[in-house]
Amino acid sequence: xxxxGQINTQIxxxxxxxxxxxxxxxxxxxxxxxxxxxxVLIEAGMFRERxxxxxxxxxLLVREANSPPCPFDLAGHRIxxxxxxxxxxxxxxxxxxxxxxxxxxxxxAA
Numbered sequence: 001x002x003x004x005g006q007i008n009t010q011i012x013x014x015x016x017x018x019x020x021x022x023x024x025x026x027x028x029x030x031x032x033x034x035x036x037x038x039x040v041l042i043e044a045g046m047f048r049e050r051x052x053x054x055x056x057x058x059x060l061l062v063r064e065a066n067s068p069p070c071p072f073d074l075a076g077h078r079i080x081x082x083x084x085x086x087x088x089x090x091x092x093x094x095x096x097x098x099x100x101x102x103x104x105x106x107x108x109a110a
Contacts, residue, residue: 026064
């Protein structure tokens, strides 16, 4: 976001006015090693709060399968684990699964 002002307020407004969000949680922490990005975890939590308060689907989480355990329970969330074979992205599988999950999310988001 390039506008002047409080970034937290701008993020909150963007999340509250969006139809849905996609949060890619993982970031590289070295060769074939991943960790969750703290800022994205917070934003995913903001989407989750909105889901609970509004009772509608709003977020898809994307995560590397070999990331360390998340600091909160992700069970029951819409998660796309990035498909990799021997550390190499399976682009076709990722694209197909992302398309399927986004189609569902768009159909169920307000």
